[in-house]
Amino acid sequence: MTQPAFPLFEALRQKFGAQIQSLTADREDETYLTLNDPDIRPITNYLRGEFGARLVMVFAEDRRASEGVFFNYYVFDQKGSSRYLLVRTPIRPDDPSFPSLSAELPAVNWQEREIQDWFGLKAVEHPNPRRVALHDNWPDVHPLRKDFPLETVLPPFEGERHIYRPALGEGVFQVPVGPVHAGIIEPGHFNFAVAGEPILYLQLRMFYTHKGTEKLFEKLPIPKAVFLAESISGDSSFSHGTAFCQAIERAAQMEIPLRALVMRTILLELERLCNHVADIGAIATDVGFVIANAHASRLKEMLVMLNEQLTGSRLLRGMICVGGVRRGWNAVQRDTLCSTIDSFAREFQDLIGMIDSSESTRDRLEQTGVLKHEKARDLGIVGVAGRASGIDLDTRRDHPYAAYSRYSLRVPVYEAGDVWHRMQVRIEEVRDSISIIRKAVDESLKGEFCAPARAIPSDRCALGAVEGWRGEIIHWIRTGTDNHLERCKIKDPSLNNWPALVEAVQGNIIADFPVINKSFNLSYSGTDR
Amino acid sequence: MFNIIQKTIKTGIVTARYPDEAAKISENFRGRPAFDFEKWKDARPAAEVCPTGAISLRDKSDSRRVTVDYGLCVFCGLCADASSDQAVQITREFELATMDRHKLVLTAEYALNADGTHQQLREVQFQSGHTDTDVETLGRKARENIHKLLRRSLAIREVDAGSCNGCELEIVALNNPIHDIERFGIQFVASPRHADMLLVTGPVSRNMELALLKTYRAMADPKVVVAVGACGISGGIFGANYASLGGVDKVLPVDVYVPGCPPRPQALLHGILLAVGCLAQRLDSDTAVNQKA
Numbered sequence: 126m127t128q129p130a131f132p133l134f135e136a137l138r139q140k141f142g143a144q145i146q147s148l149t150a151d152r153e154d155e156t157y158l159t160l161n162d163p164d165i166r167p168i169t170n171y172l173r174g175e176f177g178a179r180l181v182m183v184f185a186e187d188r189r190a191s192e193g194v195f196f197n198y199y200v201f202d203q204k205g206s207s208r209y210l211l212v213r214t215p216i217r218p219d220d221p222s223f224p225s226l227s228a229e230l231p232a233v234n235w236q237e238r239e240i241q242d243w244f245g246l247k248a249v250e251h252p253n254p255r256r257v258a259l260h261d262n263w264p265d266v267h268p269l270r271k272d273f274p275l276e277t278v279l280p281p282f283e284g285e286r287h288i289y290r291p292a293l294g295e296g297v298f299q300v301p302v303g304p305v306h307a308g309i310i311e312p313g314h315f316n317f318a319v320a321g322e323p324i325l326y327l328q329l330r331m332f333y334t335h336k337g338t339e340k341l342f343e344k345l346p347i348p349k350a351v352f353l354a355e356s357i358s359g360d361s362s363f364s365h366g367t368a369f370c371q372a373i374e375r376a377a378q379m380e381i382p383l384r385a386l387v388m389r390t391i392l393l394e395l396e397r398l399c400n401h402v403a404d405i406g407a408i409a410t411d412v413g414f415v416i417a418n419a420h421a422s423r424l425k426e427m428l429v430m431l432n433e434q435l436t437g438s439r440l441l442r443g444m445i446c447v448g449g450v451r452r453g454w455n456a457v458q459r460d461t462l463c464s465t466i467d468s469f470a471r472e473f474q475d476l477i478g479m480i481d482s483s484e485s486t487r488d489r490l491e492q493t494g495v496l497k498h499e500k501a502r503d504l505g506i507v508g509v510a511g512r513a514s515g516i517d518l519d520t521r522r523d524h525p526y527a528a529y530s531r532y533s534l535r536v537p538v539y540e541a542g543d544v545w546h547r548m549q550v551r552i553e554e555v556r557d558s559i560s561i562i563r564k565a566v567d568e569s570l571k572g573e574f575c576a577p578a579r580a581i582p583s584d585r586c587a588l589g590a591v592e593g594w595r596g597e598i599i600h601w602i603r604t605g606t607d608n609h610l611e612r613c614k615i616k617d618p619s620l621n622n623w624p625a626l627v628e629a630v631q632g633n634i635i636a637d638f639p640v641i642n643k644s645f646n647l648s649y650s651g652t653d654r
Numbered sequence: 655m656f657n658i659i660q661k662t663i664k665t666g667i668v669t670a671r672y673p674d675e676a677a678k679i680s681e682n683f684r685g686r687p688a689f690d691f692e693k694w695k696d697a698r699p700a701a702e703v704c705p706t707g708a709i710s711l712r713d714k715s716d717s718r719r720v721t722v723d724y725g726l727c728v729f730c731g732l733c734a735d736a737s738s739d740q741a742v743q744i745t746r747e748f749e750l751a752t753m754d755r756h757k758l759v760l761t762a763e764y765a766l767n768a769d770g771t772h773q774q775l776r777e778v779q780f781q782s783g784h785t786d787t788d789v790e791t792l793g794r795k796a797r798e799n800i801h802k803l804l805r806r807s808l809a810i811r812e813v814d815a816g817s818c819n820g821c822e823l824e825i826v827a828l829n830n831p832i833h834d835i836e837r838f839g840i841q842f843v844a845s846p847r848h849a850d851m852l853l854v855t856g857p858v859s860r861n862m863e864l865a866l867l868k869t870y871r872a873m874a875d876p877k878v879v880v881a882v883g884a885c886g887i888s889g890g891i892f893g894a895n896y897a898s899l900g901g902v903d904k905v906l907p908v909d910v911y912v913p914g915c916p917p918r919p920q921a922l923l924h925g926i927l928l929a930v931g932c933l934a935q936r937l938d939s940d941t942a943v944n945q946k947a
Binding site: 260266268273274275276277278279282286304305307308309310311312332333334335336337338340341345348349351352353356357358359360362416419420422423425426429430433434435436437438439440442443451458475478479482648649650653 | 657658661662665668679680682683684703705706728729730731732735812813814815816817818819820821822823824825826827829830831832833842844845846856857859860861862864865869890891892893894895896897898915916918
């Protein structure tokens, strides 16, 4: 371990010296700052105010057995620097509470409540301290505490699942939707308060698909846990798998061969292409432009068949592994990749031409579901939805991984924040992905595709970050003994982005909700875990 | 408008003819792992790497029982990679749907050697779920049934009971122009009240248990339930835990199981057509009962 020297850390030492217990970095781009007490507020204000840092995520860890306390982790990201700063604050079991940041930083609202639910640590002065990750009818349990066994059989649930804020006033009524939706999508409950057609406000109840994923990570040996990472969010299998493997590789300080990095880059971009083209089609469907979706879904099928040719799985499963990828591909597969991408690129132009020539489509999408920049900033919105509202973030550029530093990258950013611009971000990213794949392809044939296996040292922490097609995916792990994990924290971009939907639908008519929702296309399973 | 018509004509018909013709799948597709039980000398490496415990061993002092459960399999191919004796081969078979959960389970009894390997295959219970493999016939029959008994339409309600969304992606693909499930008169409907078939994915999270039950109860009789994917069949990689019940049949009577992680669209179609057969039988017997009465 080294004492990291960096202007930010110098400033922190000078200003908060008394509060700082240690400042260490196993890796240059990942620094851990441990404090003496749980009060994170002064440092947060300082980092955000003076350095423009962004609070990426908040999570907890039960370290009572080894260090006698719980820890909260606050991950900061500084614009223009590829370093992550993780601030660790101890929380004593005899005073299981920490000061809430949510009033000032709505971005961590759900995450702090998740810590309350899963660890039984109270977020003091939280503006809305109700349960979020466990429904109200759950018994008083804290599943991520170490003394809660994964296999616990809970008694049948009784009582209300959630009490929604009533909608009052003449002509105001509520429209409850879900958890089983009309289409073939994931479950969640939406409660709309409407005055005629316009939506006054929307209340969300998520976590219907919670299935104990983070806890289960603590049970599985690491090579098997890779498959669990692939099942966090089905449409981002490869991105989640990559984020997980990157975290393990960083903890074990493995060198990944170039070919593996290049292949990962190509596969990550293929995942982006599949989902972006499907979303463009789905947005068209939701405004009645069905023929565009017929072509878009045909193009998606073209890509998933390519996925299968390259990896054996239409969803790119079973390809990622710790150390690289599980199989190389040969010249025939490479040629299929090139020719499919060429015809995809041609047909994609036709598809976009079709959408651009439809005035009525544009009319329905422009100024629909606007997410204002300030709201997006306060809520910590990431990914496609963030970039459409002026949030200039892209993990591929800001914290390069895989082989992204070898290719130039265009990050499309718009200010308007409406459905049309969320679609434009996708269109531009599709074009950029095509060009990245074309550049990367030549380096994907030669060399090793996986680093030799090596023992994974215990008690190491590491963070893996990937820009999934939806946005920033982060996995944080602490290794345990015997090829197992002590903790795996997963942050899917959807967790940040759901509250954005609430903002974006306000004042829109309820008939536009489907298209607004689709323009975000957030993952329920990635949120609920 | 003109460019749309032009594009449509230029694209032509893209719909695949499965099951009348063989499915077009890549030669690299990982389907059912096939086990040569005669040849298999050591099942330990495969059992050790299997992420979901689909391959498991039970050793007694001088015997070993190897169990393979396709209902747990996520088709990762690790078992074939790990077995040096070539006894495990990844095939491209995907038509694994069955009405009998037990048919997804194979067991083999061996004599156990002192070094941990095994020999002398004593007994194999090999009940592959392929009694209905002739998919062409299955397809024809299903179409006749839909035509005659269901008045040309079968309505499916899909419920995600905690899946990762992988199965949903493939179910949605059934509606794309390639797989186009509506050519059978099959459509996905918004309300369970309109549905004949319940297609369920996910290991059934505790939070979806009630919603799944309510959806089932809202459907009119006769009805069939199809459990989709490793999670729907057995809980898959999630299994049963504090938040997951570990499979659809923990909550509802399941008529057809469709293995896969996720099952490819053709595998789903195969399972759905199989379930049409169940529904047709149920309708037939209902009619018979009614006529008697």
